[in-house]
Amino acid sequence: MKRQLANIILFHRKRSGLTQVELAEMAGVGKNMVYELEKGKQSIQLDNILRVLQVLNIELTFQSPLRESFMKEHPDADC
Amino acid sequence: MKRQLANIILFHRKRSGLTQVELAEMAGVGKNMVYELEKGKQSIQLDNILRVLQVLNIELTFQSPLRESFMKEHPDADC
DNA sequence: AATTATTTCCCTGCTAACAGGGGAATACCA
DNA sequence: TGGTATTCCCCTGTTAGCAGGGAAATAATT
Numbered sequence: 001m002k003r004q005l006a007n008i009i010l011f012h013r014k015r016s017g018l019t020q021v022e023l024a025e026m027a028g029v030g031k032n033m034v035y036e037l038e039k040g041k042q043s044i045q046l047d048n049i050l051r052v053l054q055v056l057n058i059e060l061t062f063q064s065p066l067r068e069s070f071m072k073e074h075p076d077a078d079c
Numbered sequence: 080m081k082r083q084l085a086n087i088i089l090f091h092r093k094r095s096g097l098t099q100v101e102l103a104e105m106a107g108v109g110k111n112m113v114y115e116l117e118k119g120k121q122s123i124q125l126d127n128i129l130r131v132l133q134v135l136n137i138e139l140t141f142q143s144p145l146r147e148s149f150m151k152e153h154p155d156a157d158c
Numbered sequence: 159a160a161t162t163a164t165t166t167c168c169c170t171g172c173t174a175a176c177a178g179g180g181g182a183a184t185a186c187c188a
Numbered sequence: 189t190g191g192t193a194t195t196c197c198c199c200t201g202t203t204a205g206c207a208g209g210g211a212a213a214t215a216a217t218t
Contacts (some may be wrong), residue, residue: 008141015145030177046128047121058143062087064136066094109207
């Protein structure tokens with residue numbers, strides 16, 4: 001997961017034909033943010049990352065053994 | 080996804096019998112971080128969130144239509 | 159009810175993320 | 189090869205995340 005996020009964002013941005021600056025503007029963040037994101041910087045605020053991911057149509061999900069088994073018994077729980 | 084992260088963390092912390100302070104110490108972050116995380120604060124650094132998730136054995140994954148179709152053709156790609 | 163544990167929410171100082179600018183380096187064309 | 193587009197990486201000032209302390213509010217335990 002270290003550089004995974006960086007790779008995913010780079011991959012999706014290139015595929016969508018956007019430059020770093022264009023992506024930054026669409027996401028409402030600074031251009032250096034996008035640059036550092038793709039460089040693999042970890043200390044970036046979640047909300048900024050989410051803005052970028054939203055533009056690229058990338059979804060973020062959480063998984064854990066505990067969660068899976070719980071959701072099986074409570075299908076309508078929001079957690 | 081707004082409060083989802085907060086709920087997941089709270090749920091897992093309770094299940095593991097940890098207090099906010101204990102979780103914070105194990106994750107190597109401040110106690111207020113954990114409190115704000117569970118309150119749903121979005122502007123938190125990703126690396127700090129990941130430290131907390133790691134303690135609780137929660138995994139983070141990315142999904143997108145583009146990614147799925149690409150991984151099908153390149154099963155060993157790391158992106 | 160009384161005691162203890164935990165959470166909530168103040169506060170302070172430090173630090174680094176952030177936006178935005180700019181220039182050099184590199185990549186991408188015609 | 190020359191020109192353009194894009195990326196890389198520096199800089200500056202602002203701002204807010206962060207750790208840590210502490211105290212009131214709430215929850216849990218006996």
